[in-house]
Amino acid sequence: MTLAPVLTRLDNDLDRAVERLMELLRISSISTDPAYKGDCDTAADWLVADLASIGFDAAKRPTPGHPMVVAHGGTGAPHLLFYGHYDVQPVDPLALWDKPPFEPAIEDTPKGKVIRGRGTSDDKGQLMTFVEAMRAWVAETGELPCRITIFLEGEEESGSPSLVPFMKENAAELKADFAMICDTGLFDGRVPAITTQLRGLLAEEVIVKAASRDLHSGMYGGLAVNPIHLLTTILADLHDENGRVTLPGFYDDVPELPDEIRAQWQALSFDHSRFLGDIGLSVPYGEPDRTPLEKLWARPTAEVNGITGGYTGEGFKTVLPAEASAKVSFRLVGEQDPEKIHAAFVAHVEDRLPADVSAEFPAGHGAPASRMPTDAPEFETARKALSEEWGMEAAFIGSGGSIPIAGHFQDVLGMDSMLIGFGRDDDQIHSPNEKYDLESFHKGMRSWARIMAALSGKG
Incomplete structure (x- = not known):
């Protein structure tokens, strides 16, 4: 069985994977501030070199702003495109950080070990879960599980001005069967999820x-x-x-919510009283015949x-x-x-x-909204792989907000996306003291290995 030794290698190599992530986190790739343009270039160069070390044909591609990183590798079906972004938010107010934001460190907290620093959750830690999964796959098998394109952006935190023009100019190169987007999280901090509809x-x-x-x-x-x-x-x-x-x-x-999706959402046992209580409210507003999650995600x-x-x-x-x-x-x-x-x-x-x-x-x-075809067999295959790793039923969920890249993949490249990430609500993204749980990093790598094994039929 191909998957088992890949998972074992990910377990054994966790410390070295964290060290590699720390290297990337030390690069202050703040895209919105021109003073950090050189750091964004450095981050792109670091990723190109790291992907090339795994066996990808990787390159830094110029844009009018910060560069894109595009890498190709593997053969066979399916052809999957993985998207992430290497740029990060500014760190202000600096005085509210407990330690320098670009000196990442492992910390013990009451909830477990976390990796603390700017970009840990959004999005360097998330994108490296996929890279590390592919590194382990190549180390154990000598090849990638299928044909893979990696597409990493350097302007996501500053409005992505170069993204759509670059995608249009390189549509034939970037087009794949599905896109995989890692800039999301677990539901309620615990349930693995695939975001399949975005308002x-x-x-x-x-x-x-x-x-x-x-x-x-x-x-x-x-x-x-x-x-x-x-x-x-x-x-x-x-x-x-x-x-x-x-x-x-x-x-x-x-549209009305499909019965199977409604059942999955009901099984999440969303506590709307706690959700509202956290912001000083108590009474749900809006359409009285709709559940709270329907109101947030599907209405x-x-x-x-x-x-x-x-x-x-x-x-x-x-x-x-x-x-x-x-x-x-x-x-x-x-x-x-x-x-x-x-x-x-x-x-x-x-x-x-x-x-x-x-x-x-x-x-x-x-x-417009983005809605993914959950009736496509690949989505259920990925959901089952997530469930196996996390020991609980993964869910197809919605998002009340918008993630523009998913819509761009549909409109520009004509392909749907699986939005799979391992962040938690308390990761403090965009805020001082951002963190990423070590468990999220570790199980995120293992999750991608399982998903790629299942989708390529090599599990």
């Missing part, structure tokens, strides 16, 4: 304009229209008494993110403002079309404007 996002801004200037409320109040009153009424009309969005046609392209939303207008400084100023504005975001699911929702939102506002009042919409932009 899309539509961002809107609306500016309601009335009088030609701010007005004295004593002289004009009661006669002139107040844009703040009008805007808040319009925004309130976005929902009915049950929290459903009132835009015409909003739910036309929203669309309309949220007012901010309102401005009038005088908001110190003291008091009795004005009727000339204009008021709001930022509104829609989380989209299923086949909801951002352009269709944008048009419905514009109509919703304009239909409620009285004479003398106008509205502008300067910011409308968005991306």
Whole structure:
């Protein structure tokens, strides 16, 4: 059996795998700060050399920003593309770190050993779980389990400006049967999971304009229209008494959750009271006939993110403002079309404007939801492999947020993704004292070895 000796090697080589991860973590590859451009290059070079040492044909590929790392290796089916990113978030505020962020170390905590340092969980520790699994596979068998392309980005934490152009220019080279994305985590910190649906996002801004200037409320109040009153009424009309969005046609392209996925989510025993209690709330809001996880992962939303207008400084100023504005975001699911929702939102506002009042919409932009084909046999194969490693049933889960790369793989390369990661909610990514559990690193490597064995038929 091919898999057993690979797993044994991963166990025996754990200390050396941690040492290699530490080397990568010491490189301060902060992509958003130009002062660290050289460090991003150094991180890319380190990864190219490490992948080449395993047997990959690896190269640093230039972009207008930070370089991509692309590596190819192996033969046979399936052809899998693995994506990760080597850049990290800035470390500010530095004073809140218990030790220097780019001097990683193993620490003992009440919950077990952790690797502490910037990038440990997001995403260097995660991407190295895959690299280490392939290293062990080659060491034991002399070859990779199947045809593999590795695609590592250096701008994920700074908006990925070079990503889509690079993918379009190199689509034939990057196209594979499936993409594997490691930038996710365990459900509730314990249950292995494959994220198979991601909500899309539509961002809107609306500016309601009335009088030609701010007005004295004593002289004009009661006669002139107040844009703040009008805007808040319009925004309130976005929902009915049950929290459903009132835009015409909003739910036309929203699918019902398949029974088998609903059963998996119910088996997760999500504690919504604890989830809300952690932020000082207690009562679930929204559609009363939907479970909490459905609301978070599989139902669309309309949220007012901010309102401005009038005088908001110190003291008091009795004005009727000339204009008021709001930022509104829609989380989209299923086949909801951002352009269709944008048009419905514009109509919703304009239909409620009285004479003398106008509205502008300067910011409308968005991306649709991503939904993966869980009925494809490869997804169930990967789920079973995860279950075997973690000793509990892995689940197909959703994500309330958006992971743009999964949508780009669908739109640009025409391939679906398995989002599999081993982070935990308390990893403090983007914050001081980021960490990655040593267990996540170790079992993450073993998980990828099992998944690749199962998908390539070499288990």
